[in-house]
Amino acid sequence: MGKRMKSELWDNMQRFMAMYNDHMVHYYNKTDGEFDIDVLKLAIGKAIDLAPILKSKFVVRFTKPVWEEIDGFTVDDIFEFEEGDDSWENVEKFLVQVIDEEAGPQVRFKLFRKDGKDTFCMVINHMTFDGQAIKEWLGILAKYYTKLLEDRDFVITDYVNGDRSFGQLFKHFTFAEKLKANTRFAHGKMPDEMIGFPYSKKNRYALEPHIMRHKLSAEDFKKIKEVGKRNHMTLNDIILAVYSRSLADLIPLDQVPLDVDCILDLRRYLPDGRTEGLTNFVTKIICPVDNYKNESIFSTIAQVNQNMAAAKGDYPGLGGLPQLRFGYWILPHPIAKKVVAAAFNNPLVAISNIGIMDAKALKFGDLTTEDTFITGSIKKAPYIQLALTTYNNEVTFTVALYANEEDLATVKKFFDNMDKYFSIIKNS
Numbered sequence: 001m002g003k004r005m006k007s008e009l010w011d012n013m014q015r016f017m018a019m020y021n022d023h024m025v026h027y028y029n030k031t032d033g034e035f036d037i038d039v040l041k042l043a044i045g046k047a048i049d050l051a052p053i054l055k056s057k058f059v060v061r062f063t064k065p066v067w068e069e070i071d072g073f074t075v076d077d078i079f080e081f082e083e084g085d086d087s088w089e090n091v092e093k094f095l096v097q098v099i100d101e102e103a104g105p106q107v108r109f110k111l112f113r114k115d116g117k118d119t120f121c122m123v124i125n126h127m128t129f130d131g132q133a134i135k136e137w138l139g140i141l142a143k144y145y146t147k148l149l150e151d152r153d154f155v156i157t158d159y160v161n162g163d164r165s166f167g168q169l170f171k172h173f174t175f176a177e178k179l180k181a182n183t184r185f186a187h188g189k190m191p192d193e194m195i196g197f198p199y200s201k202k203n204r205y206a207l208e209p210h211i212m213r214h215k216l217s218a219e220d221f222k223k224i225k226e227v228g229k230r231n232h233m234t235l236n237d238i239i240l241a242v243y244s245r246s247l248a249d250l251i252p253l254d255q256v257p258l259d260v261d262c263i264l265d266l267r268r269y270l271p272d273g274r275t276e277g278l279t280n281f282v283t284k285i286i287c288p289v290d291n292y293k294n295e296s297i298f299s300t301i302a303q304v305n306q307n308m309a310a311a312k313g314d315y316p317g318l319g320g321l322p323q324l325r326f327g328y329w330i331l332p333h334p335i336a337k338k339v340v341a342a343a344f345n346n347p348l349v350a351i352s353n354i355g356i357m358d359a360k361a362l363k364f365g366d367l368t369t370e371d372t373f374i375t376g377s378i379k380k381a382p383y384i385q386l387a388l389t390t391y392n393n394e395v396t397f398t399v400a401l402y403a404n405e406e407d408l409a410t411v412k413k414f415f416d417n418m419d420k421y422f423s424i425i426k427n428s
Contacts, residue, residue: 002056002068002069002070002071003052003068003069004059004066004067004068004069005052005053005056005066005067005068005069006064006066006067006164006165007058007064007065007066007067008164008165008166008279008280009165009166010130010166010279010280010281010282011058011065011067011127011128011280012065012127013280014125014126014127014280015058015101015127017346017377019380020346020377020379020380020383021376021377021378021379021380021383021385022096022098022209022377022378022380023125023126023127023377024097024098024099024123024124024125024126024377024378025123025124025125025126025129025131025134025374025375025376025377026095026096026121026122026123026124026211026374026375026376026400027121027122027123027124027134027138027372027373027374028091028095028119028121028371028372028373028374028375029119029120029121029362029364029369029371029372030086030117030118030119030369030370030371030372031117031118031119031120031364031367031368031369031370032117032367032368032369032370033116033117033118033366033367033368034113034116034117034118035111035118035120035145035364035365035367036149036365037081037111039145039148039149039152040111040120040145040364041075041076041079042075042144042148042152043141043144043145043148044075044078044079044109044141045074045075046144046148046155046156047137047140047141047144048075048107050140050156050159050161051128051129051137051140051161051278052069052161053067053106053128053164053278054105054106054107054124054128055069055070055073055104055105055106056068056069056070056104056105056106057070057101057102057103057104057105058101058102058104058106058127059102060102062332062334063332070104070105073105077105078105078107078108078109079109079110079111080094080108080109080110080111081110081111081113082110082111082112082113083112083113083114084113084114085112085114086112086113086114086117086119088213090112091112091119091121092210092211094108094110094121094123095121095123095211096209096210096211096378096400097123099123099124099125101125101127106124106125106127106128107122107123107124107125107128108122108123108124109121109122118367120364122138126280126376126377127280128278128279128280129278129279129280130265130279130280130281130282131282131352131354131355131374131376132265132267132281132282132354132355133275133278133279133280133281134374135354135355135357135358135361135362135374136274136278137278138362139358139361139362140156140159142361142362142363142364143156144156145364145365146363146364146365149365161277161278162276162277163275163276163277164275164276164277164278164279165279166266166281168270168275168276169266169269169270169281172269172270172271173269194259194347194348195251195253195256195257195258195348196258196347196348196349196382196383196384197247197250197348197349197381197382197383197384197401197410197414198250198251198410199381199382199403199407199410200404200406200407200410202404202406203404203406204381204404206404207381207402207403207404208402208403208404209378209400209401209402210378210400210401210402210403210408211375211378211398211399211400212398212399212400212401212408212411212412212415213373213396213397213398214396214397214398214415214418215394215395215396215397216394216395216397216422217394218392218393218394220422220426221390221393221394221395222393223426224238224422224425224426227425227426227428231298233301233305234305236308236353237301237304237305237308238301238425239351239353239388240260240262240287240289240304240308240351241289241297241300241301241303241304241421242297242418242421242422242425243260243351243386243418244258244260244289244291244300244304244349245291245297245300245417245421246414246415246417246418246420246421247349247384247414247417248291248293249293249417250410250413250414250417254292254293254294255290255291255292255293256290256291256293257288257289257290257291258288258289258291258349259286259287259288259289259347259348259349260286260287260288260289260347260349260350260351261284261286261346261347261349261350261351261385262284262285262286262287262308262311262350262351263282263283263284263350263351263352263353264282264283264284264285264316264317265281265282266281266282266283266317266318267281283317283318284317284350285308285311285312285316285317286311286347287304287307287308287311288307288311289303289304289307290303296424297421297424297425298425298428346383348382348383348384349383349384349385350383350384350385350386351385351386351387351388352376352385352386352387352388353387353388354374354375354376354387354388354389355389355390356389356390356391357372357373357374357389357390357391359391359392369391371391371396372389372391373389373391373396373398374387374389375387375389375398375400376398376400377400378400378401378402379400379401379402380401380402381401381402381407384399384401385399385400386398386399387399387400397415397418399411399414
C-alpha cells in the first residue's frame with residue numbers, strides 16, 4: 001500500500017460535479033521545435049514527485065476518501081508520443097479523455113511531433129488542482145526540463161508541497177475576521193427557471209466531447225483595454241458582459257436574464273497570494289445579468305459592474321463556504337455527498353478566467369511557445385462554461401462541451417457574437 005494523503009473539500013466537490021462535467025482540465029502547448037523526450041520524461045517524473053497526488057488513486061471510504069500513491073508508478077504509464085499528425089482533430093482526441101480517479105494516476109501527457117515542431121498536451125484531473133495550481137505545477141515542470149538539459153542531477157529544493165486544505169485560508173485572519181468570515185452564509189436564491197445555452201433537442205444520443213477555440217488578437221485586446229481604462233471599466237466586467245450578451249443573442253427573447261457562475265480565486269486572502277500546497281482553492285460568486293437587447297453593450301457592462309460589486313460584498317466567495325466545509329467533515333462521506341449536492345447551487349452558465357500563461361515561467365529550454373492555453377472541464381447539457389487564458393497578450397477563449405453538430409454550429413455563432421461586441425467596444 002502506498003502513502004496516503006487526505007482528500008480535501010474541493011477535491012470531493014469536483015468529483016460530485018461529475019453530473020455536470022467530466023472534471024478534467026486540458027493544457028495545450030505548440031512549440032517551434034522539438035523536446036528532448038528523455039529529458040522531458042525525467043522532468044515529468046521529478047515534478048510529479050513534488051506533487052505526489054498526481055501519481056495517486058482516489059480511494060473511497062465510508063468515513064472520508066483518501067489519495068493513495070500507486071505502487072510501481074512510472075512516467076511511461078502516463079506518457080505517449082506520436083509523430084506525423086499534430087492536427088487539432090487528432091490532438092483533441094487525446095485532450096477529451098476522462099481519467100478514472102479511482103484507478104489513477106491523475107494526469108496524462110502526449111507529445112505530437114510533425115515537421116520538426118512539437119505540440120505538448122496534458123489532461124489532468126480537476127480534483128487535484130485548480131487552474132492556478134496547474135500553472136504553478138507547469139512552471140515547476142518547465143524549470144525542471146530547462147535545468148535537466150544541462151544537469152541530469154538537478155533537484156528543486158525550494159519547494160515544499162504543504163497544506164492543501166481550505167483551513168489555511170483563515171490562518172492569517174484576526175479573531176474578528178475569522179468570526180465574520182465563518183458566519184457568512186450563501187445569499188441569494190436561484191430562480192425557479194434558469195436560461196442557459198440553447199442546446200439542440202435533436203440527436204441527444206449522438207454527443208461527442210469537443211473543445212471549441214476562439215482567439216482575440218493581441219492588437220484587439222490592447223484596444224479593448226485602452227477603452228476600458230478610459231471609461232473606468234474592468235476587463236473582467238467587459239468580458240463577462242460580452243459573454244452574457246453573446247449568449248443572450250442566441251435566445252429568441254427581448255430580455256434574457258442570466259445568472260453567471262464566476263470562478264473566484266481564494267488566494268486573494270493569503271498574504272503572498274500562494275497556497276502552501278498545490279490544490280483547489282477557488283469558489284464562485286453568482287452575477288445576475290439582465291440582457292436587454294435594445295440596450296448597448298456599454299449599458300450591460302455598467303450593469304455587470306454594479307451587480308458584481310453587490311455579489312462580492314464583504315469577504316467575496318466565502319458565503320456558505322465555512323458551513324459547507326463543516327458539514328462535509330462532520331458527516332460520513334455518502335451522507336455528505338448527498339447533502340452537499342442538494343445544497344450546492346449550480347447555475348447553467350459559468351465563466352472562468354484562468355489568467356495569464358507566463359511566457360517566462362512556462363518556457364521549456366530554448367523552445368518558443370507559439371500557442372498555448374488551458375481550458376476547463378467539458379460540460380454536459382444544459383451547462384456551459386467559457387474559459388479564457390492569455391498568452392503574449394492574445395486571449396484564447398474555449399467552450400468545452402458534449403455536443404452534436406448542431407450544438408457546435410451554435411457555439412460558432414456564439415463566438416461570432418463575441419467578435420461583434422468586441423468590435424463595437426474597440427472602435428468606440
